[in-house]
Structures are given as structure tokens and as C-alpha cells.
């Protein structure tokens with residue numbers, strides 16, 4: 001995409017967190033260093049700047065079918081702390097794909113931080129796929145900090161599927177994801193995290209299953225290497241006849257530390273809640289199998305981790 | 311000679327798991343290893359692949375001393391190994407595994423052909439993850455496909471029949487035979503299957519960590535197995 005507001009580093013960051021070619025096909029809003037720099041709306045998707053706080057409201061008309069909405073954020077200024085509120089209002093029976101993401105490039109010694117608060121209000125029967133990618137780069141010793149908050153409110157018959165990925169370069173992250181589910185709703189979360197060096201990542205899930213036949217499936221796959229530290233906290237409350245499955249699967253290496261704290265609470269006799277958690281190093285037999293196919297131990301490890309986080 | 315084992319010993323928990331094994335195997339042979347559970351068959355072939363290292367003794371492959379070589383170095387020299395219990399992964403697909411096995415870029419079509427050879431309807435499997443959602447027999451066939459793709463001088467299978475229904479197994483025997491025709495290499499199969507023992511050039515019979523007998527299928531089958539009570543129908547007295 002061509003723009004006077006974006007330089008090469010910006011485009012590189014953008015390409016890490018979203019698909020550049022696709023951006024211009026639907027509605028989008030690009031935010032750089034705390035300000036909106038590019039925007040496009042469509043017949044069905046309107047984007048309005050908030051008046052009271054920094055951020056935008058995104059309105060999707062009812063019955064909108066298969067539109068893409070891109071809202072990437074890039075930060076290239078060291079020392080910047082950016083706080084933004086993005087609210088998505090999804091009309092009845094609309095079906096959209098939302099791609100958010102934040103790329104930080106920090107070449108200096110001051111910290112750069114982005115705290116994005118994303119709230120999703122889905123009307124009856126709406127369907128959303130929400131993809132979020134986090135990426136950090138730069139040679140400075142300044143930290144790259146991302147603290148996303150996601151709140152999901154599902155009205156009867158609606159569903160949201162969220163995929164979040166943070167594979168590289170983020171020094172510190174605290175991710176909070178909250179879901180409030182009414183009748184016949186489904187909330188699926190898949191998270192992939194990889195940390196190394198001295199990085200820290202914490203994930204907190206809080207899901208309230210308030211409606212009959214509501215369901216949630218939370219999957220976290222993570223790899224912690226070096227001296228990095230990860231925490232996984234999930235709290236699921238079954239307040240009606242509902243189903244929940246949460247799964248935390250972590251590979252540790254070197255001196256990394258991973259903590260998983262599952263909490264499931266059934267407040268109704270018809271609530272069916274399952275939690276699985278597994279933390280461990282790469283299974284020796286997996287390495288051996290790949291080595292019998294000719295890979296070195298290091299190559300085998302890479303294949304196993306790449307597959308695990310795919 | 312492609313493989314030579316000299317005085318291989320392996321002891322754990324005061325138990326002689328392999329007790330001074332000496333063995334010489336020629337290129338192009340189809341060898342079956344058989345013997346009771348716990349007699350050391352799997353341990354012996356793991357030594358050849360490098361998955362276990364002997365306490366003492368020497369392993370010569372294709373003229374080179376490989377006793378202290380890592381698994382992947384042996385793999386590159388031309389040894390392949392099919393596990394008794396196939397390994398499961400998370401996220402790695404059948405296609406991924408076959409690509410690694412072939413050690414070159416293979417198309418999905420080629421991967422599918424490799425699967426079809428082991429009797430899997432390829433389209434349904436090629437993109438699936440190699441995980442616990444596959445049945446035991448399916449995993450075993452994929453395991454065999456990964457080994458067959460490598461086409462090495464020495465191919466080892468540890469009980470390939472386990473978990474595979476008898477009808478399909480007869481077709482798999484064709485896979486082993488075609489493979490050894492293509493590679494002109496040596497195949498070593500651990501097996502309890504009469505059919506495999508019958509087609510083997512040589513049978514190695516193991517017992518309590520030792521090679522008890524080596525011979526042609528007629529010799530061993532008649533002398534050691536058929537004449538002993540173990541394979542005959544038990545007579546029931548009411």
C-alpha cells in the first residue's frame with residue numbers, strides 16, 4: 001500500500017501483524033504512535049473516532065456478510081505509552097473477520113508500550129473471527145510492552161472465535177480476556193505464545209457462562225525458553241447448563257518458568273467444565289524419531305516447536 | 311557385509327539385556343528377528359540405530375565404526391528405523407513428517423502416493439496431525455511410510471505387524487519386498503508373524519539377551535518353533 005504517512009519500517013511492522021494486500025479490501029484504521037493515520041470505511045462498516053477517550057468505535061451493520069476489518073497499530077517512537085479503546089458493535093446476524101495487531105519497533109533505551117482495550121458487543125446471531133498478532137523488534141534496550149484487554153459480550157446465538165499470537169520480540173505482556181456469554185453462544189480462544197531471554201508473559205482468562213447452552217473452548221499453547229517466565233490463569237464460571245473446555249499446553253526449555261493456574265467453578269448442576277494442563281520439556285522420543293529421519297537435535301527441536309505453535 | 315556387531319553387551323538393573331551379541335549381516339538380505347517377549351530384540355535394533363548405546367562392543371556399518379555416532383549421523387549414512395510404538399506429535403502433520411522423511415521437496419501428490427502404498431486413503435490423512443486422534447493402526451502405517459520413503463541401505467522395522475489387521479498386513483509385506491527390491495539394501499524386521507518368517511532369507515532367534523540360533527526359515531521354523539509347544543494349539547481337557 002502506498003501512503004505518505006507510512007515509511008519503510010512502518011510497512012515492515014504492518015506486514016508482521018497483518019496481511020498488507022488484504023488491508024485495503026475492506027474497512028481499516030491504521031494507528032501509528034498514538035494517532036490514527038489512515039482510515040477507510042465501507043457501506044457496511046463505519047469507523048468513528050471516540051470523543052471522550054483515545055480510540056474508535058466500529059459499527060458493523062446487521063446481516064453484513066464476510067467483510068474484513070483491519071485495525072493494526074504500530075509504534076516506532078521510544079518512550080511512548082499508548083492507551084487506546086476500540087469498541088466493536090456487531091449488528092444482528094453479521095459475519096465478519098477482524099484483524100488487529102500491534103507491532104513495536106524500538107531502537108532506543110526508553111520503553112515503548114501499547115495498551116489496547118478491545119470490546120466486542122455482538123448482537124443476536126452475529127459471528128466474528130478475531131485475529132490478533134503481536135510483534136516486537138528493534139535493537140534498543142528499551143522494553144517493548146503490550147498489555148491487551150479483550151472483552152467479549154455475546155448475545156443469544158452469537159459466537160466469537162479469537163486467535164492471538166505472540167511469537168517474537170515482546171518484552172512484557174499481560175493479556176486479559178473476558179467473556180460474558182448468553183444463551184446458545186460459543187466463545188473459542190486459541191492463544192500461542194513464545195518467550196525467550198528475560199521476557200514475561202501473563203494471560204488471564206475470565207469467562208462467565210451465563211446462558212443456557214453457552215460454551216467456551218480456551219486453548220493456550222506456549223513455548224518458554226531462556227530465562228523467560230509465563231503465567232496462565234484461567235477462570236471459568238458455569239452458571240447455567242453449559243460446556244467449557246480449557247487447555248494449557250506448554251513446552252519449557254533452559255531456565256524458563258511456566259505456571260498454570262486453572263480455576264473452574266460450577267454454579268449449576270448442569271455445568272460441564274473440563275480443564276487440562278500440561279507443562280514439560282520436548283518429549284525425548286519426538287526428538288529421537290526426527291533424528292532417525294536425519295535431522296540434528298537442534299533441527300528436530302525447531303520442527304517440533306514450529307509445529308506446536310502453528 | 312553391511313553390518314557387523316562385535317561383542318555387544320548392555321546391562322541395566324543387574325540384568326544382562328544383551329549378552330555378548332555377535333552378528334554379521336550381508337547386503338541385500340531380508341532378515342527376520344524373532345523370539346519371546348523381553349528377549350532383547352528391540353534393544354538390539356536400537357543399538358544399531360543409536361537410540362541406545364552399548365556398554366561395550368563395536369558396531370560396524372558399511373565399513374565404518376559407528377559405535378559412538380549420533381542417531382542422525384547414522385541416519386545420514388543410510389540406516390532407517392520404524393518404531394514398535396510410533397511417536398505422536400502436536401501440530402506436526404503427516405505431510406510435514408513425510409517431507410522430513412524424504413529429505414527433499416516432495417509434493418502433496420508424492421506424499422499421497424507414499425500413503426496409498428501403506429493402504430491409507432491419502433486425501434483423508436495427508437493434512438492430519440500425527441497425534442493421538444489417529445488410530446494405532448493408522449499411526450503404524452504412517453510410521454512405515456516415513457521409513458519406506460527414505461530408501462536407505464539398511465532398513466529396520468520393529469514389529470510392523472503390531473496393530474495392523476491381518477488382511478492389510480499381507481499387502482504390507484509387498485511394501486517391504488518392493489522396498490528391498492528398489493534399494494537393493496538390507497531389511498531387518500522384528501516379527502512374530504509366520505508369513506514374514508517364511509519369506510525371510512535368514513531368521514535370527516533371540517532368547518534371554520542372546521542369539522540362540524540363526525538359520526533359514528525352514529530350519530528355524532521347523533526346529534525351533536513348530537516343534538515346540540508354544541505355537542501349537544493347546545489341547546483342552548474338559
Ligand SMILES: Nc1ncnc2c1ncn2[C@@H]1O[C@H](COP(=O)(O)OP(=O)(O)OP(=O)(O)O)[C@@H](O)[C@H]1O
Nearest residue numbers: 322323327345346347348349350351352353354394
Ligand atoms: N533402559 C532399560 N532399563 C531397564 N530395563 C530395560 C531397558 N531397556 C530394556 N529393558 C529390559 O530389557 C528386556 C528386553 O527388552 P526389549 O524391549 O529389547 O525386548 P523385546 O524382545 O523387544 O520384547 P517384545 O517382544 O515384548 O517387544 C526387557 O526385560 C526390558 O524390560
Ligand SMILES: [Mg+2]
Nearest residue numbers: 351352394468
Ligand atoms: Mg520389542
